[in-house]
Amino acid sequence: MARMMWIPDELLPGDGRFGSGPAKIRPEALDYLAMRSDIMGTSHRQPPVKQLVAAVQESLAELYRIPAGYEVVLGNGGSTLFWDMAVFSLIEQRSAHGVFGEFSRKFAKAATRAPHLADPAVFEAEAGSIALPDSPEADVHAWAQNETSTGAAAPVERRGSQDSLVLIDATSAAGGIDADIAETDVYYFAPQKNFSSDGGLWLAFASPDAIERAARLKAGGRYLPEILDFSIAVDNSRKNQTLNTPALATLLLLEDQLGWMLDLGGMDEVAARCRRSTQTLYDWAESRDFASPFVTDPEHRSPVVATIDIDEAIPVADLIAILRRNGIRDIDPYRALNRNQIRVGCYASVDPEDVAALTACIDHVVERL
Numbered sequence: 288m289a290r291m292m293w294i295p296d297e298l299l300p301g302d303g304r305f306g307s308g309p310a311k312i313r314p315e316a317l318d319y320l321a322m323r324s325d326i327m328g329t330s331h332r333q334p335p336v337k338q339l340v341a342a343v344q345e346s347l348a349e350l351y352r353i354p355a356g357y358e359v360v361l362g363n364g365g366s367t368l369f370w371d372m373a374v375f376s377l378i379e380q381r382s383a384h385g386v387f388g389e390f391s392r393k394f395a396k397a398a399t400r401a402p403h404l405a406d407p408a409v410f411e412a413e414a415g416s417i418a419l420p421d422s423p424e425a426d427v428h429a430w431a432q433n434e435t436s437t438g439a440a441a442p443v444e445r446r447g448s449q450d451s452l453v454l455i456d457a458t459s460a461a462g463g464i465d466a467d468i469a470e471t472d473v474y475y476f477a478p479q480k481n482f483s484s485d486g487g488l489w490l491a492f493a494s495p496d497a498i499e500r501a502a503r504l505k506a507g508g509r510y511l512p513e514i515l516d517f518s519i520a521v522d523n524s525r526k527n528q529t530l531n532t533p534a535l536a537t538l539l540l541l542e543d544q545l546g547w548m549l550d551l552g553g554m555d556e557v558a559a560r561c562r563r564s565t566q567t568l569y570d571w572a573e574s575r576d577f578a579s580p581f582v583t584d585p586e587h588r589s590p591v592v593a594t595i596d597i598d599e600a601i602p603v604a605d606l607i608a609i610l611r612r613n614g615i616r617d618i619d620p621y622r623a624l625n626r627n628q629i630r631v632g633c634y635a636s637v638d639p640e641d642v643a644a645l646t647a648c649i650d651h652v653v654e655r656l
């Protein structure tokens with residue numbers, strides 16, 4: 288490892304957490320959590336926790352202005368569980384996937400492995416660009432709004448035949464990028480990214496068509512493990528409940544973050560704040576001869592996760608290690624991508640001024656390496 292180097296205090300960001308997930312939690316949210324001993328350690332079947340779940344559902348619906356008839360559904364297991372739930376409970380015969388990074392690939396793999404489904408149609412693009420699926424035979428079209436592994440963002444719009452459901456993985460987009468929920472049937476996410484909570488939960492905006500599809504597949508007699516049964520999740524969510532015990536701390540942190548986002552002015556303001564942070568990084572990279580944005584098409588550059596290629600002459604592992612020792616954490620590239628790159632989570636809680644400070648710190652270290 289490179290020799291240690293101390294960055295002057297006046298250059299350092301106020302908060303050095305730039306991870307892409309789990310990501311920075313606002314200190315005020317942690318204070319709020321510590322205050323809620325009326326909830327922590329109490330039964331999730333009693334009214335106070337049901338009220339907490341209801342508050343989260345209502346705030347999410349307000350933040351995304353969800354259309355009439357759509358429901359906020361939640362359960363345990365994070366976004367990864369939701370892929371298997373879709374395989375059991377939402378894909379009828381065949382799905383179509385846009386694959387342009389590790390997360391969108393995982394869902395396509397889950398569908399490929401399922402013995403009860405036909406092989407999916409996979410529309411693939413190289414890391415750093417995007418691919419949208421379009422298959423007349425598919426009954427589900429799926430892709431990620433933001434590919435967290437590469438920092439590429441894709442549009443959210445209806446694809447395929449009229450009967451096809453559109454399933455959007457918004458795990459790192461929700462709460463940082465806006466979307467027209469009417470263009471989707473399930474817009475699903477987890478709270479450890481823009482929502483600055485902890486992991487373990489999945490949440491989704493579900494259309495009446497998606498709810499009807501799940502009910503029909505269940506009635507058709509398909510084998511459905513309870514935890515993967517979307518209809519059971521819908522029934523529980525209507526009662527502000529989950530099938531099994533949720534992490535109450537995750538719900539409390541999420542509740543606090545949603546209140547903060549709505550106070551800030553809602554999705555317009557939150558999205559602008561994230562865009563300001565990532566634009567600072569892209570502009571900085573374009574003005575340095577040792578750095579360049581990994582995603583070449585500016586239209587596809589994520590407004591929440593910026594990936595920046597660094598000249599091979601600068602060993603990025605040393606740069607990242609020095610920054611970490613100085614309190615700047617988790618700007619490592621996605622491991623499977625294997626590039627001389629940094630990846631910076633610019634989620635809602637991250638202060639755009641701290642992102643500007645990060646660029647000054649990188650300049651400082653690179654000059655001395």
Ligand SMILES: *Cc1c(COP(=O)(O)O)cnc(C)c1O
Pocket residue numbers: 308364365366367368390431433434435436456457458459477486487488
């Ligand atoms: C983080 C992430 C996931 C995985 O979320 P888990 O809650 O850990 O399962 C899935 N998709 C995307 C786009 C992500 O960013």
